[in-house]
Structure formats: structure tokens, C-alpha cells
Amino acid sequence: MEEEKLEYIEEFGLFFxxxxGSRMLGRVLGALMISEPPELSAGELARILRASRGSISAATRTLEQMGMIRRxxxxxxxRDYFSVRPHAWEETVRRQAGRISEFVAxxxxxxKLLDPATPDARESLEEMRDFYAFWEKQMGHFMRLWEEEKRRGRVRKRTGG
Structure with a gap:
């Protein structure tokens, strides 16, 4: 694999x-993002990333569970092959948005555990609730905007996968 692509894969890993996250998760995902064709076997991933089959297996299993890749x-x-799932990024954001409501709750x-007469003790939890309630509302708004962009054809369609 070309040096520039290997550098990109490492950059993806460091970002993760x-x-x-784990650097290996990022490296595997980065390799899959730029592979042509857009799929690799576990052996190919191990060779490209100069990593053990065990670390590739652990990373692909985790990325599968996260909904980022498909086997x-x-x-x-x-042999098993892997590719980035269509709409993986959108689905990741949707899952994270679902977690926001858990912070509110x-x-x-x-x-409810704190005495209403102790405003100082309540301040952090009220700020947490209000912040995440705001983001929960905004995430819903942004996801609706994203759906509208897709409906209007302003989003590049992905082929394959």
C-alpha cells in the first residue's frame, strides 16, 4: 500500500x-475507508496494518458491534471480508442521540434525591439536565435537516455495500 495511504490510516487511528477509542479500531476503519475495492479480509487487514490476527479480530468484532462495519x-x-456499513456515521450519531436522553433522565x-431548598447542591445536576435536554432537541432537529438533505438529493449517494 502506498505510503500516503498508510499515513492516512495511522492518522485515522490516532484520531480515534x-x-x-482504540488506535487499532481507527486503523482498521481507516484502512476500510480507503481500500479499493472497499472491502478487505482479516488477513489483508493484518498485512496492511502489520498487526496480529488477534488484534484484527478484536477490532473488527468491536466495529461490527458498534454498527460501523459489516462482515x-x-x-x-x-474467509471473512469486512466493509464500512452504508450510513454507518448517521447510525452512530443516532445511537449517541439516544444516549443523550439517558443523561437527562x-x-x-x-x-429528585436532593432537597429543593439546597440550590447550590442542585446546580450541577440542573445544568447537566438543561444542557443535555437542549442537545437532545437540537440532535432531533439536525437529523431532520439531514433527512431533508438526502430527500433533496444534496447528499452524494453511496454505491455498493
Whole structure:
């Protein structure tokens, strides 16, 4: 694989690490994002990333569970192949948006435990509730805008997958 592509894969891995993920998850995803054709076997991933089959297996399993990639086989072959799922980024944001409501509910439960006459003790939980309630509303708005962009054909259609 070309040096520039390998550098990109490493950059993807470092980015994933900076945002709290695993570098290997990012490297696998980065490799799949720029592979031509847009699918690789576990062996190909191990060779490209110079990584063990075990670390590739763990990363692909995690990315599958996250809904980012799909595993498939070809007739007559025993090996598994991987590709980035269509709409993976959108689905990831939808799952994260669902978690936002959990923060709101958690703050609400905490507020019920505190005496209303102690505003200082309630301040952090009220801020948490209000912040995440705001983002929950905004995420719904942004997802509706995204759907409208897709309906109007302003989003490039993905082929394959």
C-alpha cells in the first residue's frame, strides 16, 4: 500500500485514540475507508496494518458491534471480508442521540434525591439536565435537516455495500 495511504490510516487511528477509542479500531476503519475495492479480509487487514490476527479480530468484532462495519463471506470461500456499513456515521450519531436522553433522565433522578431548598447542591445536576435536554432537541432537529438533505438529493449517494 502506498505510503500516503498508510499515513492516512495511522492518522485515522490516532484520531480515534484522541476521542477515546482504540488506535487499532481507527486503523482498521481507516484502512476500510480507503481500500479499493472497499472491502478487505482479516488477513489483508493484518498485512496492511502489520498487526496480529488477534488484534484484527478484536477490532473488527468491536466495529461490527458498534454498527460501523459489516462482515460477509463470498460463495466458496472460507474467509471473512469486512466493509464500512452504508450510513454507518448517521447510525452512530443516532445511537449517541439516544444516549443523550439517558443523561437527562439521570440528572432528573439525581434532582429528585436532593432537597429543593439546597440550590447550590442542585446546580450541577440542573445544568447537566438543561444542557443535555437542549442537545437532545437540537440532535432531533439536525437529523431532520439531514433527512431533508438526502430527500433533496444534496447528499452524494453511496454505491455498493
Amino acid at each position: 485514540e484522541r476521542v477515546g 460477509f463471506t463470498r460463495p466458496g470461500e472460507r 439521570l440528572a432528573e433522578r439525581g434532582l
